[in-house]
Amino acid sequence: MRDLQLKRFVWLLVILGVVVSQTGCARSQRILEKLAINHTLGYDLDDDKQLYVTAAIINQGEGGSEVKQELISTEADSSKEAKIKLSRQTSRSIVNGQIRNTMYSIDVAREGIRKLIENLVRDPSISPRVKITIVNGSVKELLESKFPDHPNTSQYVDHLLQKNWKNQNIPQVNVYQFARDYLEDGVDPVAPVVRKKGDSVVVDGLGLFRDDKYVGKLSPDYNMLFAMTRGKYRQGEIYIKLDQEKLDGSVMLGTVSSDKKFNVRRKRNGGFIVELFLQVKGDIMEYSGKVPLDNPKDIRVIENGISAYISGKIEKMVNIMQEKRSDNVGLGKQVRNRLSYAEWKRLNWEKVYPEVTFRCIVHTKIKSSGEILEIPPQSSEK
Amino acid sequence: MKERLYASHITLLVFMIQTGVTALSLARSAAMYFGTNGWISILILGGVASVNIMLIGIVNRMCGGESVFAVMAKSLPRFVTIPIYLVFTVYLALIGCMVGKQYIHIFQLIAFPTASTFMLKACFDLMVIFLVTKGIYNIGKAATVFSILILWMVFLLFAFSNDFEFDRMSPFVFKQGHHMLRGAVDMFAAFAGYELILFVMPYADKSKKWIRSVQTGNLMTTLTYFSFVFISFGFFSLDQLKIMLYPLLDMLAYIQLPFVERLENLLFSFLLFTVVITVGMYIWSACESAQQVFPKANRNVMVVFIVFVSFLISILPDTLFQLELVLKYLTYGETAFSFGFPLFLILLLMIQKRSEVKARA
Numbered sequence: 001m002r003d004l005q006l007k008r009f010v011w012l013l014v015i016l017g018v019v020v021s022q023t024g025c026a027r028s029q030r031i032l033e034k035l036a037i038n039h040t041l042g043y044d045l046d047d048d049k050q051l052y053v054t055a056a057i058i059n060q061g062e063g064g065s066e067v068k069q070e071l072i073s074t075e076a077d078s079s080k081e082a083k084i085k086l087s088r089q090t091s092r093s094i095v096n097g098q099i100r101n102t103m104y105s106i107d108v109a110r111e112g113i114r115k116l117i118e119n120l121v122r123d124p125s126i127s128p129r130v131k132i133t134i135v136n137g138s139v140k141e142l143l144e145s146k147f148p149d150h151p152n153t154s155q156y157v158d159h160l161l162q163k164n165w166k167n168q169n170i171p172q173v174n175v176y177q178f179a180r181d182y183l184e185d186g187v188d189p190v191a192p193v194v195r196k197k198g199d200s201v202v203v204d205g206l207g208l209f210r211d212d213k214y215v216g217k218l219s220p221d222y223n224m225l226f227a228m229t230r231g232k233y234r235q236g237e238i239y240i241k242l243d244q245e246k247l248d249g250s251v252m253l254g255t256v257s258s259d260k261k262f263n264v265r266r267k268r269n270g271g272f273i274v275e276l277f278l279q280v281k282g283d284i285m286e287y288s289g290k291v292p293l294d295n296p297k298d299i300r301v302i303e304n305g306i307s308a309y310i311s312g313k314i315e316k317m318v319n320i321m322q323e324k325r326s327d328n329v330g331l332g333k334q335v336r337n338r339l340s341y342a343e344w345k346r347l348n349w350e351k352v353y354p355e356v357t358f359r360c361i362v363h364t365k366i367k368s369s370g371e372i373l374e375i376p377p378q379s380s381e382k
Numbered sequence: 383m384k385e386r387l388y389a390s391h392i393t394l395l396v397f398m399i400q401t402g403v404t405a406l407s408l409a410r411s412a413a414m415y416f417g418t419n420g421w422i423s424i425l426i427l428g429g430v431a432s433v434n435i436m437l438i439g440i441v442n443r444m445c446g447g448e449s450v451f452a453v454m455a456k457s458l459p460r461f462v463t464i465p466i467y468l469v470f471t472v473y474l475a476l477i478g479c480m481v482g483k484q485y486i487h488i489f490q491l492i493a494f495p496t497a498s499t500f501m502l503k504a505c506f507d508l509m510v511i512f513l514v515t516k517g518i519y520n521i522g523k524a525a526t527v528f529s530i531l532i533l534w535m536v537f538l539l540f541a542f543s544n545d546f547e548f549d550r551m552s553p554f555v556f557k558q559g560h561h562m563l564r565g566a567v568d569m570f571a572a573f574a575g576y577e578l579i580l581f582v583m584p585y586a587d588k589s590k591k592w593i594r595s596v597q598t599g600n601l602m603t604t605l606t607y608f609s610f611v612f613i614s615f616g617f618f619s620l621d622q623l624k625i626m627l628y629p630l631l632d633m634l635a636y637i638q639l640p641f642v643e644r645l646e647n648l649l650f651s652f653l654l655f656t657v658v659i660t661v662g663m664y665i666w667s668a669c670e671s672a673q674q675v676f677p678k679a680n681r682n683v684m685v686v687f688i689v690f691v692s693f694l695i696s697i698l699p700d701t702l703f704q705l706e707l708v709l710k711y712l713t714y715g716e717t718a719f720s721f722g723f724p725l726f727l728i729l730l731l732m733i734q735k736r737s738e739v740k741a742r743a
Binding site: 179 | 418491492508511512545547549550552553554557618619620621622625632635636638643644682683686
């Protein structure tokens, strides 16, 4: 009898629980047509050095078919203040769960973006995969521009970055990776730079940071070489101009893969020599030089030419970084991992870094020269 | 044939009691207190827990699988044992309700920011009541089934191979940390829970394998913790790890599948199963203890009463900060209990043996 009563009581509790929790849901329900889905956040500095926030919002139309982009912008001290101010400008409630990209003008990036990133990490509704992009020019202007082939500018830029990252033309940089490199000893973050060019948006290079401040950029030629120094490089393409004495013309290597290894040695005077060994493999996709491709000996000549090109370019790239005192390749991390803790703490890496001698030793292997060897010139041309 | 909890049940039960919400912040604690390569500390703590389990094994061997309450009743007068049992009841129920509340708070933080914690906690406690009223054998079986829902998540760790880097770990061991000892006690909370197995002793299969299966359960927990803390140290940079409140959640949030993103909301819900078992076992142990004081009380009414009172208490700390502070102090006591209580029992059993020998002589 007692058991029966208890059972009834428990069932009553269950029903009560379900009913009350259902009403709880009603309060927080979100209807797609009433939401302003924030897709891209842009940060500019206005003339008074005040932060100017632009949000590209995607509005799902009634009926579900049409999707419209709406741009709203406001002056604000912080991104969250901006959210409150922005919400005054739209009839829908702004949600942050679907943010894909955040864009910073070079002026904002020069001032440092630590606080802006921190707030992105703090909000649990924002994914750690939100991209970080630097815009050469005004972010607002870029987002406002109409590109005839791409009705939705914010999505266009997002897809552009995504594709270029997949092809390894630019490193993937999201909130998690930026924060990780910023907080790590002996490496500085990077971020891709884009810019408006006529009727399209182009990747304009790689933005270099010292701590959280933008200090300059590398031209887009360096994108792939930078990727090789940072991690395992797979399935990329690289175009190489051979301008050595014996060689001329150019080579395009496809399905490039690379492996890296660092070596650190000490100089007599206390400085460091950092050597980067790169193992590059690829197939020849295009070749415009005179070396015949059917002879393994001659292939080696091309391989050496490619190696010399890559190592020269990478050494130049690191020199540029050293001039800007930003350690984006992460030489500091390599040096740190070869010192004792006391030695590393005693070392003032920021001071030592510009003096580090950097060498890049590349070993190239050509896997094949494509489907044919070479089309011989016609006899009449001889 | 009387029902028994067999070795595999015990292993998975121990694993499920131990794993809980503390796991989410474990990598941060390791980074904060132990610094570089803090993942090594997980192995040390796992070893400490294993030594503790050996003590429990000695208790088990000396009393021949008898209930701990029976051991105490043999040597101590009832006016001494009753307050001890009451303290046990209150303390275990308190830990149980706070652990449950912590899960609910984090759940609310990431998934239901507008829902009331009160409601969520009430629903959660209802599940605990259903589980505990079914008795220890069914809790054991539930733990076995639930563990399958948790264990597969270990394979998710492979999702991080792209951003994992050995270079990030640095060759330094335990540098840039502070308050290592205090941190170790804090982190030990993630391993605590196995001491409840003392109360399960009389219900278990009486074979020598018993303590081995508890050790296996602890080993499973240690290896699970170790694997994701190790991955965290190669995935996050050290200073980043120190500021991430729940690194494991952030790692789960980073997983991206072609058809779905932001998996952490879904995956965090799976943790519900281990938390229900953890809380269920604390409440069950509290009831076991209370039963000694009120031997004639109806068990089910007692469960509902204890859960209800602890639910009321759990309303008190209403921010995550307060809650984690309360939990921290509660687990200090629990750690002391898990070492002190077996030692105390061993002492009692030794005295009993000696007096038995004397009586025979």
